[in-house]
Structures are given as structure tokens and as C-alpha cells.
Amino acid sequence: MTDDKMKRRLTTVLCADVYGYSRLMEADETGTLETLRRYRTAIARLVERHDGRIVNTWGDAVIAEFASVVEAVQCAVEIQQEISSSDSDAPQASPMRFRIGINLGDxxxxxxxxxxxxxxxASRLQELADPGGVVISSSVYDQVHNKLSVGFDCLGQRPMKNIAPLTSYRLTLGGQAAGSASFPGEETATSTARARAPRMEDRREPSSSSNVVSNWLGKLPRPVAAALTVSAFLILINLFTGAHKIWFHxxxxxxxxxxxxRTVLGHRPESDSKGER
Structure with missing residues (x-):
């Protein structure tokens, strides 16, 4: 091994890029550069808060790395929230929106x-993100999906330039892309999950009951299943049309x-059948 051998490490890379940067520059160069500098300052502050570091900035892009995958995703959401909040405080004709991609890799x-x-x-993932959104790789998803109070929409395997297709996920929050709502704490997420659980069970219960009945009838001989179905139908007709007069029996x-x-005759002993022949 030589001293000049290239070192490698596993790290979380965040790539942020301005959506429609050329169009914004064409419309207002001075205003766009001022806004970009302001947002870069905010991004650098948030990256530092989450124990990351800015690796590079060129053009309208920002590359940062984090030792923690969770911190990287939290930072991305807070970046989108702060930018969205800044645009709300000072509405612009053409607001600046960042797209963010995050990857855990060598x-x-x-x-x-x-x-x-x-x-x-990470750079290709940000190209898949919506303006103001965040897209993560499956390696990031595996590490954070049960640790953060955000939702994830699987985008499947999307083709990416010069990169083999890989599964990616879009961050969502309250049914919207991450960055359009506040970032809740763990307590809020827990209460939300508890509130949703009964409704999900209620939606599944009728389906489960019908599946149990269908599976049970499917295990019976076809004539028996048909007879039971017709009998149940007749009983229901009797009950709903005139329960005071019972006739279904x-x-x-x-x-x-x-x-x-029919069942008895169809299952006569084999010896009897041979004797008849």
C-alpha cells in the first residue's frame, strides 16, 4: 500500500440544487444571486446544526455530507421548511425552490x-425530486423509515443518467411533499399513529370477515357450498321481507x-360400485 492511495469511506451525501435556475437568472440576475446567497447561508447553518459539513458549492448546487443518515434527512426537511417559510414572508413572482437528493454510499x-x-x-436523486421536495435512496430509507416522523412514497426504480436504476423514495409529511408542513416531534408522530390505527383496522375488518367466509366455503365440496349459499340467501329474504311469517325452513x-x-350416493364404497358393474 502507498501513502497516495485514494481513501474511501461510507457517508451520507446531500445534494441540493435550484429548480429552474437558468430561467430565474434570465428574469432577474441580481435578485436571483441575492436570494441564492441568502439561502446558501441558511443551508450552511442548518447543515452545521445537524453535524454535517458543506463539501462543495458550484453554480446553484450545494453538496454536503453527514456522519448520521437521520441527521441528513432531518436537515433536508428543515431546509425545505425554512425556504418555504421565507418565500411566504416575502412573496416573489418566481420563488426559488430547491430539489434535494440524499444517498448513503461509499x-x-x-x-x-x-x-x-x-x-x-445523490445528484441524480435530486433531479427526481419535486421543487421543494426531497428524494432518498433505498439505502437511506432502510436506515430512517422507522426513526423519523415523516412519510415515504416509493417511486420504484427510475432511470437515471449514467447510473443503474435503483429504488428511491419521496419524503411526505401530512400527505404533502416534505417541506410544505412543519416537522413534528416524536410525540406528535406517536399520537398520530395511534389515531390512525383504529381507522385502518375498521377498514380492514369487513374485508377480513368476507375473506374468512370465502375461504371456508372454498374448502367445502361445490354442491355443499352452493346449497349453503342458496340457503343463506333464502333465510335473508325471509328475514327482510316478512320475519313475522317463517317459511324458509x-x-x-x-x-x-x-x-x-347426493353426497351419500356419490361416496358409495368402491366394492359396491364394482359389484353393480
């Missing part, structure tokens, strides 16, 4: 710079007797 280290697929994938008895007789 990178090559050269001084303070990082290179490799780990960085390239006669047709039901006849149906069940016929099925029982």
Missing part, C-alpha cells in the same frame, strides 16, 4: 472533496336433504 476522499457513485447518485330443508343424499 465515496472516495481527496482532501476535503468527495467523489464517486455515492455523490453521483321448508325450501332450505329440501335443499340440504338433496345435497346430503
Amino acid at each position: 465515496v472516495m476522499v481527496d482532501g476535503t472533496d468527495i467523489y464517486g457513485d455515492g455523490v453521483n447518485i 321448508w325450501p332450505v330443508a329440501a335443499i340440504l336433504f338433496g345435497v346430503a343424499l
Whole structure:
């Protein structure tokens, strides 16, 4: 091994890029640059708060890395929230929106710079994000999906330039893209999950009951299942059309007797059948 061998490490890479930057510059160069500087300052402050570091800034892009995957995702959500809040306080004709991609991967280290697929994938993921949104790789999702109070929409495997397709996820919050609502704490998330649980169970219960009945009928011989179905239908008709006068027992008895007789005759001992022949 030589001293100049390129070092590698596993890290979380966040890539942020301004959506429609060329269009914004064409409309107002001075105003766009002032807004970009202000947002970069805010991004740098949030990255530092979450124990990350800015790796590089070129053009309208920002590359940051984090030792913690959870901190990286929290930082991304807070970035989108702060930018959205700033736009609300001072409405603009063409507000500036960032798209953010986050990837957990192996990178090559050269001084303070990082290179490799780990960085390239983060850059491609931000291209899949909506303006003001965040898209993460499956490696990030595996680490944070049960640790954060945000939702995730699977985007499947999307084609990306010069990168093999990989599964990605879009962050959501309250049914909207991350960044459009406040970032709740763990207590809020727990209460929300508890509130949703009964409604989900209520929606599943009728389906589960019907599946149990269908599975049970499916295990019976076809004539028996048909007879029971017709009998139940006749009973319901009797109950809903005139419960004061019971008549269903006669047709039901006849149906069940016929099925029982057919079943008995259809299962005569093999020796009897041979004797008849």
C-alpha cells in the first residue's frame, strides 16, 4: 500500500440544487444571486446544526455530507421548511425552490472533496425530486423509515443518467411533499399513529370477515357450498321481507336433504360400485 492511495469511506451525501435556475437568472440576475446567497447561508447553518459539513458549492448546487443518515434527512426537511417559510414572508413572482437528493454510499476522499457513485447518485436523486421536495435512496430509507416522523412514497426504480436504476423514495409529511408542513416531534408522530390505527383496522375488518367466509366455503365440496349459499340467501329474504311469517325452513330443508343424499350416493364404497358393474 502507498501513502497516495485514494481513501474511501461510507457517508451520507446531500445534494441540493435550484429548480429552474437558468430561467430565474434570465428574469432577474441580481435578485436571483441575492436570494441564492441568502439561502446558501441558511443551508450552511442548518447543515452545521445537524453535524454535517458543506463539501462543495458550484453554480446553484450545494453538496454536503453527514456522519448520521437521520441527521441528513432531518436537515433536508428543515431546509425545505425554512425556504418555504421565507418565500411566504416575502412573496416573489418566481420563488426559488430547491430539489434535494440524499444517498448513503461509499465515496472516495481527496482532501476535503468527495467523489464517486455515492455523490453521483445523490445528484441524480435530486433531479427526481419535486421543487421543494426531497428524494432518498433505498439505502437511506432502510436506515430512517422507522426513526423519523415523516412519510415515504416509493417511486420504484427510475432511470437515471449514467447510473443503474435503483429504488428511491419521496419524503411526505401530512400527505404533502416534505417541506410544505412543519416537522413534528416524536410525540406528535406517536399520537398520530395511534389515531390512525383504529381507522385502518375498521377498514380492514369487513374485508377480513368476507375473506374468512370465502375461504371456508372454498374448502367445502361445490354442491355443499352452493346449497349453503342458496340457503343463506333464502333465510335473508325471509328475514327482510316478512320475519313475522317463517317459511324458509321448508325450501332450505329440501335443499340440504338433496345435497346430503347426493353426497351419500356419490361416496358409495368402491366394492359396491364394482359389484353393480
